Amino acid sequence: MKKLKNTFKVLLKSVLGIIAFLLVYALVIVIMSVITVNDNVVENNKNIPIYILSNGVHTDIVVPLKNEIKDWSQDISYLNTKAKDSTRQNLAFGWGDRGFYLDTPTWADLKVSTALNAITGLSSSAMHITFYGHLKEDEFCKQILISKTQYESLIAYFESSFQLNELGKIQQIGTHSYGKHDIFYEAKGSYNLFYTCNTWANQALKSAKQKSALWTVFDKGIFWHYE
Template sequence: MGGTAVGGMAAGGGSDAATAESVEMFVCGNGVHTDLVLPAVTPAMDWVEELAAGPFPATERWVTHFAFGWGDRAFYLQTRRWSDLSPATALSALVGGGPSVMHVTALRSPAGSPDCGRLLLGEERYRALVDHVRGSFRRTGDGAVMPLPGSGYGPTDLFFEAVGQYSPILTCNEWTGRGLRAAGVAVGAWTPFAGGVMRWVR
């Protein structure tokens, strides 16, 4: 899907014109799953502060972005590698109805990655996207996110309690699509598969 060249890299067709207030964000996929990749700190949102309770390197100087992916708790936590996928876990995810988690990964900027599409969003649209992501975290009574210690695949990622239930209708990729729609990015009306998201942002 074509876009406007901004800053030497093609921006997705849903991008705003580049201004001083524009926020650069990415949508990245591996062919099966998609993540929203947002800058660590902007005037609209400080994810470092939001995620500081998690025992992973949210505050390290090299961290410029966080990747957010929502999905089925059992599938995420029991399938660290594709070889770990069991028929029971696959069937449970297919049927849906189980609890969800948010997977957060600390990253350097993915600019230039062939697995990612780039978008520029004005502040209002970016805030709408942030509201979608923030609203997907389950929180304590005082509003803090709820990390699951020791749940990450490595030292730079961590899982958090999330709201909502994964289903064949609300998949991990449809969650991404809903966030993009909330931000006014043109995507399909329903995006259950990774390809249905990525075609709109590349």
């Protein structure tokens, strides 16, 4: 009886500890998500359009496929997509957990092992690239104009997120895709409870000296600063 009582106490303390952690975690997310950084950055000649794009959970950063500063088509070709559509001139970058991306096309396909590997940082990551045509601004899509210098910083951030092969080239992940206009590439880093796809996107905006959250794990923490 005493052993059962001690086991119950340990279990209760564990449950209370988890609840306390989740409450603190949620509070920190809220506080740090609403703190704006780069709010007063002054930059001239802001004429390069980029977009923040959300599906309601995950945030992509969308940039021109090519301009005088960077031609992404040299490394990321529309010919590698199923549609092979050359008319789409915007490119979305989205970093995330490899298991979620490749093995979980819908929430119904989510496995406990995939979720645990993701939140604990035990799995690898992938870069999801999607070709877009014209984008229309709404609550899930916001346009931002940035300068050449800011865009160069954003390019460097994107490039540093790819896992390169021995020849220094980005590596496509088989023929995986969600549709006809997207591709997956190997990426650096690990998704975890404190660094999610939205944290990566928020850091991308920070790198380009754009308004962003001090820290966030949710897309709302990014879009709140652009309402």
